[in-house]
Amino acid sequence: MSRLEIVAAHLDLAGRTERLARLEPDELRRRAVVACRDGDEAELWAITEAFLVTRGRKGARVSERTLETYQDSVQTFVRWALPGGVQLLRPRAAEGFSFVRHLEALKLMPSSVQVRLSGARTLYAALRWAGATEANPFADVKAARDPRASHEKRSPYTDTEVNTLLAAADPQERVLLLLAADSGLRNSEMTDVRRADLRLDEEHPHVQVRGKGRGGWSESAPLSGRGVTAIKQWLAIAPADNEFLLTWRTRKSTRLRLLHLCERAGVRYEGREVHGLRHTAGTRTYQQTGDIMEAKDLLCHRDITSTQVYVQYARRGKKAANRDW
Incomplete structure (x- = not known):
């Protein structure tokens, strides 16, 4: 907007x-x-x-x-x-x-x-x-x-689960999945993306986003390679008269679309919902870089304490330092 x-x-x-x-x-x-x-x-x-x-x-x-x-x-x-x-x-x-x-x-x-x-x-x-x-x-x-700790409240989707969802998704659903799971967009941010906000052919492809954590101003969210591919494939068949990237205009319709996709793919939706895909982006960023500031910047958190939960996600299942002492 x-x-x-x-x-x-x-x-x-x-x-x-x-x-x-x-x-x-x-x-x-x-x-x-x-x-x-x-x-x-x-x-x-x-x-x-x-x-x-x-x-x-x-x-x-x-x-x-x-x-x-x-x-x-x-x-x-x-x-x-x-x-x-x-x-x-x-x-x-x-x-x-x-x-x-x-x-x-x-x-x-x-x-x-x-x-x-x-x-x-x-x-x-x-x-x-x-x-x-x-x-x-x-x-x-x-x-x-x-009573649960913050990192137990809404867990991320695993890479395997995201790939399972992508395999079952239609072209528009793939865009939804990758904007959230790869670029960390919130539900309301995805429904607000316009075609004019896309920068697909630049050296560093990104989308201009305005939302809750962005101080009311537009910021750029980097797009993954598969995200760019999915967006181009969707735009080739999407209604040409729609200025928005997605045809769903409310957060509720996005939630229902992901719920039905999870049901088709056999992936658990409860306890994760749409926001769990954003948690996937933050967790994977920290796992690959070991840099909490990278995750903070991707997710546009105002305070790094909001990002610390992704450290907990990334450490799940990791062997304790004293295990072999």
Whole structure:
């Protein structure tokens, strides 16, 4: 996305949320009450989004990825609450805890539970801001802590597994795999890549990327040889009128595509998901170079402590120094 497009997107976001925020208090309250009564997910999200943008810490600079995550979390809560008879404006004190226990029973990762809890908590902050309720069912609710160490939470795919996936993948899926497993791109970064961002025929082929860890600015991510080949093969048959490299426009659609590919190839998806491919890139970089800064630069980590987890991945199975003493 160009800088001009980003500015335009933020102006549109600020405009629509400001229009909602400027409603007369009675009208804003009425819309929130009706949305809760009808279970209107779109309106509940519009109110939550307006609250985030007008009252949130990042204001109109909040990222598209953050908004998408919060929207999904609000939707998850509403779809759990209404069939269960929860009155959105008058929830019982225990229902916040019940929602979190429900998420944990689904075997979601603790980080995923925490994200959905944050979304539900923000929904009620927005409803209180709108004057629709004074309820705060998530005030004292906490998700269970994850007892696992950081390097145990989402392991990388092995080289053998990546090759198995590549063999089962269609041309577009191969691009997805190699942008993540070889170049370390995040899910949201891959869906944002445009054809104009590609530098395939330069001495050092790369792609211009803008994303979460890149400070809001475009940076170059090096492409592997097989990555360049896969991209060229895909572009030869891809829809010519699509400015984006991939046809999938949301992180959810990318997750589903990889899930189905893993099922076809017989490769475990759970506990690794799309982000596990990025872990593959970081781990392999450290294994081959022994240089943690190389892995840090590839993954565009702001802090090297985020990169240290890849050292742990790389050391798995390595014989202890004192084994033959």
